[in-house]
Amino acid sequence: MARTGILIETENGAVKDTSLGVMTAAKGQEIIALVTDGDPAGLKDKLAEFGAAKIVKLAASGGDITAGPDLLAGALAAAVKEYDLTALLGTASVAGKDLFARLAALMDLPLVSDCVALDVEGKTAKKSHFSGKTFATLKVDAAVLLATVRPNAIEAEPAPAAGETAEFTADVADPGKVVIKEVKKGDADKIDLTEAPIIITGGRAIKAAENYKMLEACAAKIGAAVGASRAAVDAGYAPHSMQVGQTGKTVSPRLYIACGVSGAVQHFAGMKTSKVIVAINEDKDAPIFAKCDYGIVGDIFDVVPVLTEKL
Amino acid sequence: MKICVCVKHVPDTAATIKIEGDAGFKDSEIKFVVNPYDEYGIEEAVKLVEKNGGEVVIVTVGKPEADATIRSGLAMGAERGILVTTDGQFLDATLTAKALKAAMEKDGLPDLIFTGKGSVDTEAFQTQYRLAGYLGLPVVNEVSKLTVDSGKAVAELEVGGGDKQVIEMNLPCVIGATKGLNEPRYPKFPDIMKAKKKKIDQMSLADLGIDAATGAVILEKLEPVPERSGAKMIEGSVEDQVTELIRVLKEDEKVL
Ligand SMILES: Cc1cc2nc3c(=O)[nH]c(=O)nc-3n(C[C@H](O)[C@H](O)[C@H](O)COP(=O)(O)OP(=O)(O)OC[C@H]3O[C@@H](n4cnc5c(N)ncnc54)[C@H](O)[C@@H]3O)c2cc1C
Ligand SMILES: Nc1ncnc2c1ncn2[C@@H]1O[C@H](COP(=O)(O)O)[C@@H](O)[C@H]1O
Numbered sequence: 001m002a003r004t005g006i007l008i009e010t011e012n013g014a015v016k017d018t019s020l021g022v023m024t025a026a027k028g029q030e031i032i033a034l035v036t037d038g039d040p041a042g043l044k045d046k047l048a049e050f051g052a053a054k055i056v057k058l059a060a061s062g063g064d065i066t067a068g069p070d071l072l073a074g075a076l077a078a079a080v081k082e083y084d085l086t087a088l089l090g091t092a093s094v095a096g097k098d099l100f101a102r103l104a105a106l107m108d109l110p111l112v113s114d115c116v117a118l119d120v121e122g123k124t125a126k127k128s129h130f131s132g133k134t135f136a137t138l139k140v141d142a143a144v145l146l147a148t149v150r151p152n153a154i155e156a157e158p159a160p161a162a163g164e165t166a167e168f169t170a171d172v173a174d175p176g177k178v179v180i181k182e183v184k185k186g187d188a189d190k191i192d193l194t195e196a197p198i199i200i201t202g203g204r205a206i207k208a209a210e211n212y213k214m215l216e217a218c219a220a221k222i223g224a225a226v227g228a229s230r231a232a233v234d235a236g237y238a239p240h241s242m243q244v245g246q247t248g249k250t251v252s253p254r255l256y257i258a259c260g261v262s263g264a265v266q267h268f269a270g271m272k273t274s275k276v277i278v279a280i281n282e283d284k285d286a287p288i289f290a291k292c293d294y295g296i297v298g299d300i301f302d303v304v305p306v307l308t309e310k311l
Numbered sequence: 312m313k314i315c316v317c318v319k320h321v322p323d324t325a326a327t328i329k330i331e332g333d334a335g336f337k338d339s340e341i342k343f344v345v346n347p348y349d350e351y352g353i354e355e356a357v358k359l360v361e362k363n364g365g366e367v368v369i370v371t372v373g374k375p376e377a378d379a380t381i382r383s384g385l386a387m388g389a390e391r392g393i394l395v396t397t398d399g400q401f402l403d404a405t406l407t408a409k410a411l412k413a414a415m416e417k418d419g420l421p422d423l424i425f426t427g428k429g430s431v432d433t434e435a436f437q438t439q440y441r442l443a444g445y446l447g448l449p450v451v452n453e454v455s456k457l458t459v460d461s462g463k464a465v466a467e468l469e470v471g472g473g474d475k476q477v478i479e480m481n482l483p484c485v486i487g488a489t490k491g492l493n494e495p496r497y498p499k500f501p502d503i504m505k506a507k508k509k510k511i512d513q514m515s516l517a518d519l520g521i522d523a524a525t526g527a528v529i530l531e532k533l534e535p536v537p538e539r540s541g542a543k544m545i546e547g548s549v550e551d552q553v554t555e556l557i558r559v560l561k562e563d564e565k566v567l
Binding site: 093095097101102108109110111113114124128130131132134136139141142176177178179180183185191192194195198222241246247248255269272275277278288289292293294296298306307310311 | 324536
């Protein structure tokens with residue numbers, strides 16, 4: 001059985017659901033879960049339940065592994081060799097995409113970023129090309145497959161395995177050329193849009209920044225994140241970090257609820273691979289209704305409060 | 312200060328992609344443009360040179376037609392261009408990074424390199440890292456704020472959940488630009504005319520001593536992303552609509 005490493009992401013001491021989906025992408029392989037932060041013992045049950053044969057706490061001789069992305073990339077490269085991995089997978093989160101690109105450059109190995117489907121054994125991956133208009137199937141001809149998986153694109157399935165814990169300290173001393181000087185905290189405990197399992201988006205129809213509170217109230221009830229269209233961002237109703245679409249974030253939640261969004265191609269480029277798309281729009285002829293799964297014709301200021309109440 | 316901006320020639324995002332054969336697309340009828348994220352890199356480079364002096368050089372690996380895309384960058388204020396010609400529709404990121412490196416070395420290494428955060432055609436998100444790796448330079452991506460001063464660059468990038476990181480690097484370095492960094496200018500007619508006279512050096516991969524043999528990633532198939540056939544509309548009073556929506560999402564779709 002070939003060995004696949006999975007870089008695990010955690011949040012508040014727990015394994016992120018998106019990482020469990022990445023483990024499922026490597027189903028059938030001997031899975032080595034690589035943990036960089038938190039206590040592996042505390043993560044053990046969950047990781048074993050979803051297929052980890054081994055859980056390795058990764059460290060570097062050069063110091064705190066999270067101090068700079070180059071140090072972590074160096075440690076991951078060492079882990080690939082130490083465990084003789086034929087594949088290493090991670091989440092296509094902001095940090096994951098950055099880290100895997102550094103690793104690929106460091107090891108001079110090919111990388112497929114942001115896959116929506118993966119065949120680890122056959123070393124083939126499916127990913128978006130042309131801003132969500134097409135899917136490309138790519139075959140990687142290299143000893144090690146490096147890939148990141150789009151958050152929520154692959155649903156996590158339990159596959160119990162041994163979950164033995166171990167530690168590995170990579171002999172990497174150089175902190176690298178990129179030094180993090182400061183982290184500016186955004187709004188505390190906001191769910192990151194790209195990783196959220198459910199997203200509620202407000203378009204231009206939201207009319208004012210304070211009206212996003214209406215969507216936030218609804219989102220809070222179902223663990224959703226709140227997104228915005230470019231028209232809403234350009235009008236100053238929401239920050240760019242909330243924008244979904246071609247020039248914003250690419251998301252793939254299991255449920256996407258678009259409130260007062262017309263359905264422009266550039267918006268769809270960022271959310272087309274969502275599992276279920278619902279649109280609420282007062283215009284029965286809005287283009288979005290031709291491209292989504294369920295539609296409600298109505299005023300968002302009437303529909304959303306009722307939705308929040310009933311959820 | 313010499314600044315190189317890596318610019319990719321990509322199909323306009325509004326263009327319809329017609330698939331041809333197993334893994335190709337019809338590129339003769341569609342409009343190609345500067346990769347949108349690369350525009351932020353061009354703008355930032357031009358602004359830095361307007362302030363501190365120096366020159367901005369656009370470097371592109373692509374088909375001979377990419378000449379027009381380089382001209383768009385020259386109209387935004389870049390001084391000259393370099394086009395490394397290839398004939399494939401899709402370029403392997405490793406090969407591209409090698410070509411960019413060789414072209415820059417031949418021309419004289421810059422003090423600063425800009426790229427976009429990613430290309431909107433292949434969405435590979437890695438060329439900038441490989442280029443930096445080959446040149447032994449620091450790299451940061453998704454930069455939305457930048458200050459360059461006395462041999463150092465301080466970059467701000469969003470890292471998810473609204474958090475931002477501030478990163479300091481020595482020059483030269485590679486900066487992947489994204490929205491927020493600036494507002495790219497629209498060239499005026501005289502700028503477009505002036506750009507026609509600016510110099511573009513053309514060379515082939517072979518001229519740079521690079522073997523164009525296929526990279527380690529092979530595009531096997533290109534297919535349209537399935538379109539949804541149209542929404543199932545939920546009718547009735549607001550109360551009824553919402554009740555039915557919640558039922559469908561819970562019971563039929565199992566997403567709530
Ligand atoms: C290069 C490029 C990149 C772009 N990138 C992006 C991107 O990343 N993301 C993005 O979103 N867009 C992007 N756009 C813009 C895109 O083309 C659209 O302009 C934008 O998505 C429209 O936003 P909207 O749907 O909120 O607004 P509109 O198109 O104005 O639609 C508003 C909708 O709300 C409905 N409405 C109004 N009031 C109510 C109400 N009270 N209740 C219910 N419904 C109501 C209207 O019927 C209408 O359908 C890009 C465009 C270009 C050219
Ligand atoms: N063929 C190319 N020519 C010039 N620059 C490129 C090319 N391909 C990629 N780049 C640069 O690298 C960035 C990342 O591209 P990619 O790795 O394809 O997502 C782009 O935004 C460009 O700045």
